[in-house]
Amino acid sequence: MDVFAHILWTGGITKAVNNKREKQGKKPFSIIWSAFCGVAPDLFAFGPAFLLMFLGILSGSFHFSEIPQPDFHGVEDHPEGNFPYAYLSFALYNISHSAIIFLLVFALIWIIRKAPYWELSGWLLHILIDIPTHSSLFYPTPFLFSLSNFKISGVSWGVPWFMALNYGALLVFFVYLLLSRRKKSLKL
Numbered sequence: 622m623d624v625f626a627h628i629l630w631t632g633g634i635t636k637a638v639n640n641k642r643e644k645q646g647k648k649p650f651s652i653i654w655s656a657f658c659g660v661a662p663d664l665f666a667f668g669p670a671f672l673l674m675f676l677g678i679l680s681g682s683f684h685f686s687e688i689p690q691p692d693f694h695g696v697e698d699h700p701e702g703n704f705p706y707a708y709l710s711f712a713l714y715n716i717s718h719s720a721i722i723f724l725l726v727f728a729l730i731w732i733i734r735k736a737p738y739w740e741l742s743g744w745l746l747h748i749l750i751d752i753p754t755h756s757s758l759f760y761p762t763p764f765l766f767s768l769s770n771f772k773i774s775g776v777s778w779g780v781p782w783f784m785a786l787n788y789g790a791l792l793v794f795f796v797y798l799l800l801s802r803r804k805k806s807l808k809l
């Protein structure tokens with residue numbers, strides 16, 4: 622899914638969870654850190670390649686027109702072949718989109734802090750959202766890396782009808798959050 626939708630879904634779901642926790646008198650989770658963890662897998666995978674491209678453009682060794690447009694409808698191709706620095710992105714994508722690696726990092730941080738850092742769940746949510754929203758044509762989610770290369774070919778988030786459905790669902794969700802907040806403030 623695109624980075625903006627990842628931020629909005631993670632932030633919105635954390636807000637909904639916080640509403641429940643507030644009722645139970647529990648400390649809310651950080652929406653900012655949850656949303657950051659919700660987009661971090663893509664920043665980690667593509668940030669360095671974009672930075673290298675940007676530096677290449679500044680130094681004149683790389684031209685803007687060389688950046689290919691992602692092809693969501695195209696014929697079977699391999700992402701590593703149509704993107705500058707794609708091998709780097711592909712390697713980092715495997716790491717940041719693996720539920721196995723997420724579990725290892727989550728457990729490690731739990732051991733170090735002696736308490737779970739629940740905001741990190743945004744990372745897992747990112748992987749779970751990506752699994753059905755990437756087709757085999759464009760970065761299918763390697764959620765079992767490095768134990769298995771198994772990937773699911775889902776519906777691409779980039780096709781117009783899915784974009785409309787996704788952002789429509791986000792709009793409904795945020796209106797619901799807003800209305801539930803207003804209901805709460807009316808009760809007070």
Ligand SMILES: [Zn+2]
Nearest residue numbers: 622662663751
């Ligand atoms: Zn992703």
